[in-house]
Amino acid sequence: MSCPFCGAYPPATAAFCAACGFSLRSLQAVVGEHRVQLADSLIDPAKTLRLTEFQDLSHHVDEFERRFPQVKVTVFLGDLPTGVDARGAAIWLVNQGAVTRQGVPHPAEWTVALIINPSQSHASIGVGYALESLLPAEKITELLASVSHHLRHREYGRAVRGLLNSCQQCFMGAGKPRARRLPDARASEGDHLGLPPMKAEAREPAEPSTFF
C-alpha cells in the first residue's frame, strides 16, 4: 500500500511513512486524540445545502445504510482546521469516529468518510480496512472525478448523491442480497420499534463543528 500523502511505498506494517512522515499520530497532533460520536450521517456546518436538499440527502444516506447495514457513512461539508486537508480529515474521521447501533458498537473498519471542503475546493473519501478491497484508492479517485463537475458548480447535493450511488453500485456487485428484515432496520439507539428517528432533536447530541 502506498502512502496516501506522498505515494511512497513504505513497508506494509510501517508505523509512519519514511518519505513524508505521515502517520495517524501526526494528524492527532493537529486535530486531537479524542473520539467523536458519528450519530449524524450528514454534517453541513458550512451551510452549503438548502433545507430540502439536506433532508433529501439525509434520507438518501439513511437508505444507503439500510441497504448495506454493515457500512457506516459520514458526510462532512465544511471548513477544516489549519494544517489538515480533506485527505487527513477523512483518515482521522475513519479512525477516531465511533458508532453504536442498538447499543452495540459498530466496527469502524466499515466506515466511509466523505469530506468536502468548499473553501479549499477539496473532496476526499476515506474508507476502513474492510472496504479497501471494494474501494481502493484508484477507484475512489475515479468516483470523485466523475462528480467533479457538480463540485465545480457548487452542486454538493448532487455530488454527494452521485458518489453514494457509485459506491452502491460497487457494493452491490460484491455483496449478496437478502430480504430486508424490517422496514427500517437501521434504527437509532433506543428505537427498538424500527421507526426512523426524528431529526436533530431526537438523535444523539452531536456537535458537528467540534469534529475538527
Added chain:
Amino acid sequence: MKAVALIIVMLLCPGAATWAQETEEFLGLPQWSAQELDAMRQSDGGAVKPSPLWPGIAADVSGMSQGFILGAASSQADSPEAQQPHTDVSKFLPPALIIGTRDRRAAQMAQRQQAHTLREVDPRFLLEVEGLPPGQHLLDPSHQLPEVVRDDLERFLESHARDARVALHLLVLPPDQKLPSAVNLAKMAQGSLLQKDCCLAVCPLGEPWRLRLFMSSAVRDRVPTAELSQIIDDAIRGAMQTMDSEEQLHRLLIRLSIRLFWLEPSLADPVAITETIAKALPSKTEAPALLEITGTEVHEPGLAPWSSLTWAAALFLVVALGFLMVQRWRRYQLRHCEWVLPEPPAARPRFDCPHGATVAMIHYQ
C-alpha cells in the same frame, strides 16, 4: 238461491219451458236420413258440393288429379295443409319444370358428396365463353344454372354494373372442372371484360371454396393485396353458409357486390393515379389486364421493408419492455433487499491507523 228462484219461476209459468224446447229444435244442425245421403252420393255433384266438412268426402278428393297438388304432404286431404287454402305459387308453374328442378338439385347434392377429380374445361367451353355477347355479366355457357336462376343473377349483375364503378362478372364452371392455367381471360365475352374496370369471379357450381377472383390491373394496383384477399375470404364465408348451390351463388355475388362498392373510395381519381402508376411502374403495363387475387396471399414484395420495419419495432418494444422489467426488478431489490458484503481478510494496520488508511482526494477547481 238463483236455482231456487228459477224453479219457482218455471212452476209458476209452465209456458216458459215449452218455449225453450221449441227454440232448440228450430236452431239445431241439419240432419239427413240414410236415403237422402245415398241420393246425394249417387248424384254427380248435384245439390251437395264436395267439401272437407262432408263425412267421407276425403276419399273422393284423393282421387283428383295429382298434377295440381305439389308434394307428398299435400296429396292427403286429411292433413291440415289440405284443409287450408293453398298459397304456393308453384301451382301455376308446369309440373314438369318443378319436378325436374327438384331432381336436378338432388342429383347435384349427390354429385357433390362424391369425390371427384378435377379436370380442365373443354376447349369448346372456352370457345363458347369467348363467343358470349359483350353485355352479358353471367357467363354460363354449359347451362349449369336453371333459366329462372340465371335470369335472376343476370339482373342482379346488371343492376350492380349500373351503379358500381367496378363491374362484376360471374363465370360458372361445372363442379368437377377447372380453368386451364393458360386461359386467356382477355378474350372472354368478346373482350368486353377489358373495356372498363371489372372483377371476374370464377366459381364451380356447388363448390364456392374453389372461388377464383380476377381483378383489373388498375384495381389491383390501387388496392392493397390484403384488402383484396379479404374480399375472397368474405365471399367464400358468405357462400358457405348454405348448402344449396344456387343460393350459394346468390350469397357470393351479394358479398362481392358489397365489397366492390366498399372499394370505390380507394379508386378515387383513377386517371391521375393510373398515369402516375404507369409512369412509376412501367413493368406493370405489361402485366395481364386481369390479375388473380388469392385469399392466402398476404405479403407483397413492395411491402417487405414495412414488414421488416414492423418486426424491428416489435423487437424494440420487447427489448424496451424487458429493460423496464429489469429496472423494476432492480428497484424492487433496492427497496426490499439489503446486501451483505463479504468479510475481508484480516488487514495489518499501517501508518499507526487502527481502522483504515485508504484515502483519495481531488482538487476540483
